[in-house]
Amino acid sequence: MEPYNKHESIAALMNRSNVDTDQIIPKQFLKKVERSGFGAHLFHDWRFNDDGSDNAEFELNKPIFNGAKVLVVGDNFGCGSSREHAPWAIADYGFNTIISTSYADIFYNNCFKNGILPIVVSKEQLDTLMAEISANEGVSFVIDLAEQKVTTPGGNGFTFDIDPFRKGNLLNGLDDIGLTLLHADKIDQYEQGHKQSYPWLWA
Amino acid sequence: MKKTMYEKIWDSHLVVEAEGQAPLLYVDRHLMHEVTSPQAFEGLKLSGRKVRNPHSILATMDHCVPTKDRDKPIADPIAKKQIETMADNCRDNGLNLYDMKSPNNGVIHVVVPEHGFVHPGMVVVCGDSHTATHGAFGALAFGIGTSEVEHVMATQTLPQKKSKTMLVQINGALSKFSSAKDIALAIIGKIGTAGGTGYVIEYAGSAIKDLTMEGRMTLCNMAIEAGARAGLVAPDEKTYEYLKGREFAPKGADWDKALAYWQSLPSDPDATFDCIITLDAAEIAPQVSWGTSPEQVIGVDATVPAPESFSDEGKRKACESALTYMGLAPNTKITDIPIDFVFIGSCTNGRIEDFRIAAEVAKGTKVAPGVTAIAVPGSYHVKEQAEAEGLDKIFIEAGWEWRDPGCSMCLAMNGDELKKGQRSASTSNRNFEGRQGKGGRTHLVSPAMAAAAAAAGHFVDIRNL
Ligand code: SF4
Numbered sequence: 080m081e082p083y084n085k086h087e088s089i090a091a092l093m094n095r096s097n098v099d100t101d102q103i104i105p106k107q108f109l110k111k112v113e114r115s116g117f118g119a120h121l122f123h124d125w126r127f128n129d130d131g132s133d134n135a136e137f138e139l140n141k142p143i144f145n146g147a148k149v150l151v152v153g154d155n156f157g158c159g160s161s162r163e164h165a166p167w168a169i170a171d172y173g174f175n176t177i178i179s180t181s182y183a184d185i186f187y188n189n190c191f192k193n194g195i196l197p198i199v200v201s202k203e204q205l206d207t208l209m210a211e212i213s214a215n216e217g218v219s220f221v222i223d224l225a226e227q228k229v230t231t232p233g234g235n236g237f238t239f240d241i242d243p244f245r246k247g248n249l250l251n252g253l254d255d256i257g258l259t260l261l262h263a264d265k266i267d268q269y270e271q272g273h274k275q276s277y278p279w280l281w282a
Numbered sequence: 283m284k285k286t287m288y289e290k291i292w293d294s295h296l297v298v299e300a301e302g303q304a305p306l307l308y309v310d311r312h313l314m315h316e317v318t319s320p321q322a323f324e325g326l327k328l329s330g331r332k333v334r335n336p337h338s339i340l341a342t343m344d345h346c347v348p349t350k351d352r353d354k355p356i357a358d359p360i361a362k363k364q365i366e367t368m369a370d371n372c373r374d375n376g377l378n379l380y381d382m383k384s385p386n387n388g389v390i391h392v393v394v395p396e397h398g399f400v401h402p403g404m405v406v407v408c409g410d411s412h413t414a415t416h417g418a419f420g421a422l423a424f425g426i427g428t429s430e431v432e433h434v435m436a437t438q439t440l441p442q443k444k445s446k447t448m449l450v451q452i453n454g455a456l457s458k459f460s461s462a463k464d465i466a467l468a469i470i471g472k473i474g475t476a477g478g479t480g481y482v483i484e485y486a487g488s489a490i491k492d493l494t495m496e497g498r499m500t501l502c503n504m505a506i507e508a509g510a511r512a513g514l515v516a517p518d519e520k521t522y523e524y525l526k527g528r529e530f531a532p533k534g535a536d537w538d539k540a541l542a543y544w545q546s547l548p549s550d551p552d553a554t555f556d557c558i559i560t561l562d563a564a565e566i567a568p569q570v571s572w573g574t575s576p577e578q579v580i581g582v583d584a585t586v587p588a589p590e591s592f593s594d595e596g597k598r599k600a601c602e603s604a605l606t607y608m609g610l611a612p613n614t615k616i617t618d619i620p621i622d623f624v625f626i627g628s629c630t631n632g633r634i635e636d637f638r639i640a641a642e643v644a645k646g647t648k649v650a651p652g653v654t655a656i657a658v659p660g661s662y663h664v665k666e667q668a669e670a671e672g673l674d675k676i677f678i679e680a681g682w683e684w685r686d687p688g689c690s691m692c693l694a695m696n697g698d699e700l701k702k703g704q705r706s707a708s709t710s711n712r713n714f715e716g717r718q719g720k721g722g723r724t725h726l727v728s729p730a731m732a733a734a735a736a737a738a739g740h741f742v743d744i745r746n747l
Contacts (some may be wrong), residue, residue: 097475097575101714106695110346110360112320112367124716141457155476159714160693161411163427164359184479184511185411189427207543242443244303255429256331258643259437262306265298266439269308279532279540280310280404281337 080194082252083175085223088148090178092212093138098152099159100186104168118171143217149176151208156197166193176222178229180205181267189259191245192255196224198239207235215277224250284550286447287514288482289636291422291547295405297439301677304441308342309434310404311421314377315340315390316368318409318693322431323371331436338438340399341372341379344389346695349658349685351744352382353525361696374692388661388687391415391629395499396663398528402517403543412629412711413512414505419499419525420517420547422482425506446556448493451467454563459745461639462497463631463709463728465489465506465561467569471579472557478510481557484549485515489563495524496635504711505629507576516548533544570741571726572617573604582731582743588612605716608723609703617741619725623706624655624736625718626729627685628692631709634661634667636729641673641746643733650683650739656683658690683734694718707735 081271108120125137131141139147150169156179157165169177177190178198190197200208211233212218221230228274230236248255259266274281285293297306319341326333333339348359356362363383372379380393382480387393391412400406402420407413409431416423426440434440450469470477483505485498493501505513525531531727532540567581578601580587586605589612592598600645605612610619626640627631637657649655657677659665665687668674674684691698692710698707700722709732710717713724727735734742 097600099714101717103711105716106693107721109695110358110364112324112364114321114324119662124720159411159712161425161427163321163409163429166427181476181479183476183509185425185427191427192427192429197500210330230619242304254329254390255441256329256433256436258303259306259433259439259441262298262300265306266308266437269297270438273308277310277540277543278535280401 080252080254083194083196084225085221085225086148087219087221088176089146089217090149090151090212090220091139091144092209093149093150093152094209096153097155097158100157100162100165101159101163103157104162109164111163114167115171118173121168121172130200138212139242141216146173148174148223148272149178149179149204150174151212154180156182158183161185163193165188166190170195177209178205188261191249194249194252196222196249198229200237200239203235211235284547284552284553286555287420287484287516287547288422288445289553290740291403291405292444294403304443306439307405307441307442309407310338311400311406313340313390313394313406313408313410313413314339314431315345315410316343316364317345318428319363319366319402319431320371320436321428321573322409323375325429325432326348326435333377333435336376338399339377340394341368341377342387342390342393343368343382345689345693347382347688348696349688349690349698352361352686357547358697370419372705378725385575385662388659388664389629389632391499392632392660392664394482395419395526396661396725398525398531401531401711402521403526403547407440408526411506412503412511412602415499415503415629417502417505417513418495418515419521420514420544422512423516424512442520445482446480448478448483448510448557448559448619449555450485451484451560452485452487452563453560455492456489456563457745459730460566461728461730462493462500464566464569466501466507467571467576467726468566469559469560470504470508470576471562471569473508474577475507475575476509478505481510482512482514483508483510484555490515491518491631494635495520496633499633500630504576507711512576513678517544560711568728568731568744570731571724572608572610572616573601574607574715575600575604576711576713576726579606579726582616582741584616586610586612586614586616617743620705620740621735622653622704622726623700624732625658625691625706625708625710626656626732627658627660627690628710629660630711631729632658632664632687634664634735637664637668638671640729641676643730643747644680644682644737645676647680647737649736653739655681656685656691658685659687661687680737686728691718694722707732707741
């Protein structure tokens with residue numbers, strides 16, 4: 080996983096709430112057995128017309144949002160199915176930061192495992208950020224995870240909360256499994272006790 | 283200290299709580315299907331790691347398997363590849379797989395309980411959000427992402443944040459025409475799809491005690507639609523009765539030891555919950571979802587709400603866009619909504635009890651002209667049992683298709699799907715846009731409601747039949 084560095088990037092606006100993972104990556108693309116290439120299908124049903132051409136009405140198809148790494152969206156983003164294809168698609172498309180008031184639990188967890196920083200803001204903050212982007216499409220935000228700070232040219236910057244453990248992993252690009260295996264002795268020990276207490280689980 | 287069932291399971295599975303890191307929880311059972319596992323196996327292989335405890339895993343193929351003409355090769359090349367990859371991965375790692383040809387095959391959350399693979403007090407995970415189903419046994423069961431699947435395979439543990447606890451208390455008795463599905467939908471209607479976010483829900487009360495194990499599975503299955511991490515029902519005599527004698531259930535002296543442990547699990551009488559919700563079962567009418575989120579749901583005797591009826595702006599907007607997508611006018615009577623398709627099946631309502639109830643309603647009826655109705659058992663064992671009871675004949679005589687098991691139209695990955703604009707009465711769990719096919723319109727209902735709608739061609743209040 081790439082370390083998450085401080086960056087300045089275009090913030091794309093998608094003013095929709097309850098965007099579910101079926102929308103983020105429609106199920107017809109789940110049949111792939113590889114991990115990569117899902118970005119091409121991100122928001123497929125909204126992004127493309129029935130004939131496969133780009134849907135000009137869809138926010139992210141605006142050329143001004145090209146290359147955006149920051150996605151600003153409405154409440155309860157990533158609800159629905161637990162598919163991790165959703166964060167894969169988001170990361171593969173090029174986003175590494177999401178700003179919203181809330182996320183579905185599983186989706187939120189999955190973001191950190193894929194180098195995506197999901198920032199939680201208040202409703203008022205979100206409204207101001209959305210207003211700033213609407214008034215000045217193509218605007219870039221500076222995201223500084225180490226300082227837990229977002230800066231915007233419109234002066235709507237803010238600091239945000241994040242679990243320190245997750246923050247460290249993102250900053251260091253750390254693989255979760257490696258971290259857990261630092262406790263291999265504890266796992267062995269637990270397992271021995273478990274075998275004695277619940278022998279039927281080991282039959 | 284007084285503890286809730288969730289806290290008891292949590293405490294007994296805590297491996298280590300290292301400074302600055304998320305607590306590591308031990309995982310007893312790991313369930314798998316073909317869609318969310320291949321990349322985890324790929325990751326494991328790339329990093330040179332191995333499956334730590336192959337005995338903890340049970341795998342099936344369900345999401346993209348055809349539900350008819352199974353003897354013919356799978357037409358969709360990608361589905362074919364997923365199925366083959368699953369078979370290879372399970373073989374290479376020595377895992378127990380119920381493949382498409384196995385008599386044990388079926389939807390993961392239907393198959394697993396049939397074999398007694400999940401017991402009270404376990405921590406159970408699966409790369410699938412409806413893992414919550416197994417909470418019916420008093421196990422802490424939740425869905426995980428694919429990189430977590432890899433994590434569990436490699437370490438048998440998972441870093442977890444402790445959830446808050448919510449008690450959903452359903453008092454009184456359900457009317458004969460309402461079911462576990464209606465309780466599940468009514469709860470979501472009440473607390474919303476984000477109402478349970480951050481919580482593990484424990485369902486309790488006389489109406490829950492009265493539910494069969496199948497009913498409890500239906501209820502816990504949809505805990506995820508209420509936003510919760512997991513759903514739990516305290517184990518009781520019904521649970522033990524269900525498990526006894528099944529393939530993976532403890533036997534002999536182990537059974538007594540297990541039983542003593544299971545009996546210690548229910549929440550202590552005065553344990554504290556972070557939040558308590560109460561509903562009266564008698565007031566739960568058969569439910570029908572009218573929108574594109576499971577919280578957009580109402581009793582069958584009601585009308586489709588108008589956007590103006592919501593004071594919350596977000597809800598008003600959501601109602602507006604749902605009505606447009608669903609092609610419904612505000613204030614339409616639910617019973618006036620015509621349907622094109624009926625689906626009975628899925629891990630929510632694909633068990634034997636569901637087909638018994640539906641068959642009782644379907645008996646002697648005919649599927650309405652222009653309506654297609656499919657009955658898709660959750661597993662081959664459900665199918666066999668239903669056939670032994672003659673239920674298949676009832677459906678077929680009524681003009682239904684009687685299929686082989688799989689997820690089928692629950693998520694429409696296997697070719698069973700709605701066409702644009704078609705409307706379904708479906709016993710599955712999600713009515714999101716496009717869930718049952720691009721442009722398809724889904725109404726979530728119970729099996730009895732689905733069977734009644736098939737015969738009438740529109741929703742009917744089964745209390746008046
Ligand atoms: S039946 Fe539906 S909800 Fe259940 S596992 Fe299959 S796709 Fe998921």
